[in-house]
Amino acid sequence: MRRFVIAVDVGTASVRAGLFDSDGYMKARSVHPLDLARASARRGEYASQNIWQAVATTVRAVRAEAKTDVTDIAAIAFGATCSLVFQPAEAAPASLSRPGFDTIAWFDHRASSEAFECTATGHDLLSHIGDVMSPEMQIPKLMWARRNRPDLLSKGGNVFDLADFLTFRATGSARRSISTLASKWTYRPETPSGWASDFLKTVGLKDLPERDGLDRPPLAVGSPAGTLTAQAACDLGLDQTVIVAPGMVDAYAGALGVLPPPEPGKPSPLALIGGTSSCLVGQSAVPCHGKSLWGPFFSALYDGAYLVEAGQSATGGLLNHLLEASSAGGTASEALHDRVIARIAALRATEGDSFAAGIDILPDFHGNRSPFADPAMTGMIAGLTLDRSFDGLCRLYFRALVAIALGLKQVINVMAEAGLATDTLFLAGGHARNPLLREIYPDVTGRKLVLAREKDAVLLGSAINAASAAGLHPGLKAAAAAMQASEMTVTPDPVRSRLYERDMQRLLILQACQAQLRTI
Structure with missing residues (x-):
């Protein structure tokens, strides 16, 4: 009996796979790094072939570690960041800034001006994305491609959310998931047609719903999308009987891992x-x-x-940045994070609540998604000295954690x-x-x-x-x-909670200060 499933998560820097039984216990786990090209702090690209190879490596590894037979695997599902994959009609892969790098990373903000244009339309659908279009969504990125790289949207080619691309590579079917389309493509499944044709026409993408897979209703989470093709089965070390579920936005997969269904009232x-x-x-x-x-x-x-x-x-990206930007830090490995965390514990035990006092951080180093929906916001640090020691780095790290939590409270x-x-x-x-x-x-x-x-x-x-x-x-x-x-x-x-109330007041001052500085 096929009683195990394989889950794949494609994150920002790596691919993870896990082999689970039907009770939710993970029997094996594997991680493989991804090649990420960063032309600047606000641009990032992947090669979809490199992603697929990393997926295959981790899937084979978890089955080997768990010592399960091919015939034990019932299904596989993919979760991924909302990166955008271009698949041209010709056999050769598309290329962005480097040969073979055909995928715009989720965090890429090259389409900020296009996102602003979308917001300026004032269309009703904006009420379903917080009244402001983010450059991290797919419509602005598609607008950028049409204007700057029309070859990426050539006739007969296709374009996918990364999770849908992985399902496509696995099954050969271009049909999409409701998880991706509803959240990142302005698709409204509760409306008769799903697509807002007037909005798409306004932003120069009126032909988008005609592309293969986008011309059909999306698949529900938890339904079958198909089975593995012969090539995918060979790549993954599985057989063609394995069922493939629709892809999911990685954050929504995380929510599914912990949240029960909502109950009315x-x-x-x-x-x-x-x-x-x-x-x-x-x-x-x-x-x-x-x-x-x-x-x-x-x-x-x-x-x-x-x-x-x-x-x-x-958030985690900010912590990594602080570690790598400091002369006392280094590559943001798990070991370095653990070392910093251990040192913070020792310093707090000695210094108590005064630890890292006087340092305040505005954590929006890559814009603010919520509550301001402002991709132009930047980070700020108040209270810096000439301290370049490891302990000084630990103080910055701790105050960044506090700042991230304060921002979360606002959200x-x-x-x-x-x-x-x-x-x-x-x-x-x-x-x-x-x-x-x-x-x-x-x-x-x-x-x-x-x-x-x-x-x-x-x-x-x-x-x-x-x-x-x-x-x-x-x-x-x-x-x-x-x-x-x-x-x-x-x-x-309750005691520590009261102490953090002062930090919230200081965060509000930093936010107001930046807003004022941007007017000068």
Whole structure:
């Protein structure tokens, strides 16, 4: 009997794969790095072939580690960042700034002016993306391509969200997932046609819905997208009987790994998926709108429910940046993070609440996604000295953690104003492995923090998607109920929470200061 599933998560810097049983226990895990070309701090590109090879490497590795036979694998599912893959009609791969690099990274802001143009249309659909189009969404990037690289959108070619591209490589079918289309492509599944043709015409993309796969209704999460092609089965070391689930936005896979389906009349907890960036995901039985909130997206996770997303563009990425920018730091490896965290614990034990006092950070080093929806915002640090020591780096790192949590509190407040108030956060992603964040998040936000049994909840969410598609459980909700599990809950410390109230006042001053500086 086929009783295992494989989950794949393509992140910013690496691919992870996990092999799970139908109860949600991960039996094996593998990680492989990605080649990322960065022409500048605001541009990034991948090679889709390199991504697929990394996927194949990790999938083969987890099956080998778990010592499972090919005939034990029921299904596979992919979660990925919202990067944009160009597939030309000709056999040769498309190339952006480097040969073979055919994928614009999710964090790439080259289409900022196009995003501004979208916002300036004032179209009704903007109310479903927080009233402001982000350059991290796909429509502005497609506008940029049409104007600057029309060859990338040649007739007969195609363009995919990365999660959909992986499903396409696996099955040969270009049909898309509702998870990606509803959230990043302005597709509205609750409307008769899905696409806002007048908006697409205004921004020069009226032919977009005619492309293969975009001309059909998207697939629901937890449904089968097809089975592996002979080539994909060969690449992945599996067989053609393996079912492929529709791809998912990585943050939504993380939400699926921890969030139960919403219940009418009951407040839904929020999922905080923290990695290079942070996404806060909530659900509701009714649509909820708010400035800087992405959504409501109908059926983007659970069928019939509305999903709302907010976030911070650089959180783990900010921590990595601080480590690598300091002469006392180095490559932002897991070992270096652990070393800094351990030293912070020792310094706090000695210095108490005065540790790192006087340093204040505005964490928007890559723009502000929420609550201001302003990609032009930048980071600020107040209180710097000539200290270049390792301990000085530790103080900056700690205050960056606090700043990230303060920004998160602002995001939570915006979601509450939109009707998504909660006293509980489910933490998923790499941040769940940081003991300082597990302490600081509840203390700063005043919310309980629930940690899942499975620390890699993004992989678990894709495993739930795969298990549902394979029929190992009778539907997505049943699969989630069987495979999700919580391990512990962290409650806010009232004494520390009061101390952080002063830090919030200082953050507000920094935000006001930057706003004033930008007017001069």
